[in-house]
Amino acid sequence: MNTILSRGLTSFLFIISCNAVLLPTTEASSIFFSEYIEGSGYNKALEIYNGSSSALDLGTMQIEIYMNGQITPYRTIGLSNTTLAAGDVFVIADSRADGSLLSYADQTSDNLGWFNGDDAIVLRDSLSLLDIFGQIGTDPGLGWGISPLSSQNNTLVRSSSIISGDIIGSDSFDPASEWVSFGLDDFSQLGSHSVSAVPVPAAVWLFGSGLIGLVGFARRKKA
Numbered sequence: 408m409n410t411i412l413s414r415g416l417t418s419f420l421f422i423i424s425c426n427a428v429l430l431p432t433t434e435a436s437s438i439f440f441s442e443y444i445e446g447s448g449y450n451k452a453l454e455i456y457n458g459s460s461s462a463l464d465l466g467t468m469q470i471e472i473y474m475n476g477q478i479t480p481y482r483t484i485g486l487s488n489t490t491l492a493a494g495d496v497f498v499i500a501d502s503r504a505d506g507s508l509l510s511y512a513d514q515t516s517d518n519l520g521w522f523n524g525d526d527a528i529v530l531r532d533s534l535s536l537l538d539i540f541g542q543i544g545t546d547p548g549l550g551w552g553i554s555p556l557s558s559q560n561n562t563l564v565r566s567s568s569i570i571s572g573d574i575i576g577s578d579s580f581d582p583a584s585e586w587v588s589f590g591l592d593d594f595s596q597l598g599s600h601s602v603s604a605v606p607v608p609a610a611v612w613l614f615g616s617g618l619i620g621l622v623g624f625a626r627r628k629k630a
């Protein structure tokens with residue numbers, strides 16, 4: 408075994424022993440709905456979370472509301488031409504909502520009043536789908552899911568284990584799989600969102616670290 412290879416192997420084993428204790432994690436990687444409020448009266452709001460690692464321009468993004476099983480959007484609402492920092496949220500609310508909800512709003516629109524529990528809601532940018540709440544083309548009756556995880560008369564917060572949007576709009580939808588219920592007119596979760604760190608499979612990380620260690624060592628040796 409030549410010297411470079413043997414020292415590289417030593418470095419690989421050293422990194423393995425260190426990382427066995429400190430396993431790294433990865434977090435959300437995209438922008439998606441983090442909260443859905445279908446409250447009393449005009450208390451309607453959507454919270455959008457930037458789970459990516461960089462600031463995103465919202466000006467090219469829009470929300471589409473597909474009412475009561477429609478296959479084309481009944482309402483399209485362009486988001487403000489603003490930048491959303493990594494890890495931050497953006498709240499759009501119906502302009503006629505209660506003041507206690509409006510105090511969290513970054514943008515208001517009276518078009519949000521068009522969803523009432525049984526509608527599909529899409530977040531997209533000009534080219535691609537980012538997240539879909541509900542099933543496009545299907546009317547679920549009063550709402551998606553069963554109480555207390557129904558999409559009618561409820562505040563739903565995206566589970567912290569979800570790290571990317573649901574971009575399939577044609578499959579069945581049940582809030583129970585990705586959302587947590589907070590009940591009618593609960594605005595306590597508005598204005599922030601967090602995701603739980605997801606451990607990278609240890610074997611994958613250790614192998615990757617070892618390769619990086621070897622590459623780094625070979626570069627240092629060459630320099």
Ligand SMILES: [Ca+2]
Pocket residue numbers: 474475521522523524525526
């Ligand atoms: Ca409806």
Ligand SMILES: [Ca+2]
Pocket residue numbers: 539541573574575576577578579580
């Ligand atoms: Ca879906």
Ligand SMILES: [Ca+2]
Pocket residue numbers: 441442454496564596597598599600
């Ligand atoms: Ca929130």
